[in-house]
Amino acid sequence: SQKIEQNSEALNIQEGKTATLTCNYTNYSPAYLQWYRQDPGRGPVFLLLIRENEKEKRKERLKVTFDTTLKQSLFHITASQPADSATYLCALDGNGSSNTGKLIFGQGTTLQVKP
Amino acid sequence: GAVVSQHPSRVICKSGTSVKIECRSLDFQATTMFWYRQFPKQSLMLMATSNEGSKATYEQGVEKDKFLINHASLTLSTLTVTSAHPEDSSFYICSAYSGTISYEQYFGPGTRLTVT
Numbered sequence: 001s002q003k004i005e006q007n008s009e010a011l012n013i014q015e016g017k018t019a020t021l022t023c024n025y026t027n028y029s030p031a032y033l034q035w036y037r038q039d040p041g042r043g044p045v046f047l048l049l050i051r052e053n054e055k056e057k058r059k060e061r062l063k064v065t066f067d068t069t070l071k072q073s074l075f076h077i078t079a080s081q082p083a084d085s086a087t088y089l090c091a092l093d094g095n096g097s098s099n100t101g102k103l104i105f106g107q108g109t110t111l112q113v114k115p
Numbered sequence: 116g117a118v119v120s121q122h123p124s125r126v127i128c129k130s131g132t133s134v135k136i137e138c139r140s141l142d143f144q145a146t147t148m149f150w151y152r153q154f155p156k157q158s159l160m161l162m163a164t165s166n167e168g169s170k171a172t173y174e175q176g177v178e179k180d181k182f183l184i185n186h187a188s189l190t191l192s193t194l195t196v197t198s199a200h201p202e203d204s205s206f207y208i209c210s211a212y213s214g215t216i217s218y219e220q221y222f223g224p225g226t227r228l229t230v231t
Contacts, residue, residue: 032218043119043208043222044159089158093218101147101212103220105158 002027004092006106013080014114021075021109023090031099033066033073036089038108044089048075080113087111117143119211121223128199128230135195136226138209144189145211149220150182153206165192199230 003026013019023033032051036044050057050066050073057064063076077084087108094102118141128134138148147166151159163173163184171184181203183195196203206227210220 034219036222041206041225041227043121043210043225046219046221049217049219094161099218100164101149101218101220102161102164103149103159103210104161107158 002094002104004028004090004104004106006088006090006109008107008109010110010112012112012114015081017080019077019080019084019111019113021088021111023073023075023106025071025092028071028092029068030092032093033064034091034103035062035064035073035075036091036105038087038089040087047088077111080111082113082115085111085113117141117211117221119209119221119223121207121209121226123226124224125227126229128228130200130230131198133195133197134199134228135193136207136209136228138192138194138211138223140190140211140221143211143213145213146189147212148186148192149210149212150184150192150194151208151210153208153225159208196228199228201230204228204230 005024034049035047038044048064050064061078065074087110089108090106091103094104120139122137150162153159162177163171165171165184165186167186167189173179186192206225208225210222212220
């Protein structure tokens with residue numbers, strides 16, 4: 001069955017360091033993968049979308065890579081700040097390569113950036 | 116990004132009553148809205164897809180008679196939890212989506228439902 005896995009253990013890092021979060025998937029051939037940020041008691045906020053033909057995408061301090069051979073995406077936050085502390089979710093379209101908008105989410109990784 | 120609102124943000128109801136949650140896309144016309152549910156320490160689970168002017172489609176295991184969805188316009192979808200039970204207590208989140216513009220989704224702030 002289709003599965004998306006993120007490291008469920010919280011990631012604690014020091015301010016200024018680079019945070020790297022991992023998203024692995026099985027039994028999918030996604031056309032794109034998305035990353036969202038979720039703060040406690042709030043809905044997710046869209047961060048980045050990367051397509052299957054893109055190896056890397058950047059937005060300010062954020063960088064996402066997408067390896068369709070390894071079936072893995074890495075999400076990096078450089079020069080991390082305490083305000084980056086949140087849960088980060090990766091998501092795929094549940095219908096794989098087609099675009100239905102029906103997202104399947106990983107369980108999320110909670111990032112804690114310490115000053 | 117687009118703005119999506121939800122109302123109410125928090126509701127407490129008694130077992131057996133019904134609760135309506137509104138989801139509004141404030142600055143773009145969403146061809147599709149999705150409803151998700153999130154239990155504590157868990158990820159979002161898709162419940163149903165709501166398309167304007169047509170019946171909602173539900174994910175496996177979600178009772179359509181219990182979770183009534185109405186998508187009256189391109190900017191408004193409502194979820195009614197009927198005959199609520201304590202196990203329906205959860206965080207309900209909607210999202211607005213326009214696959215013709217982009218693939219990202221814009222989520223509402225969520226509604227915390229507590230059934231006593």
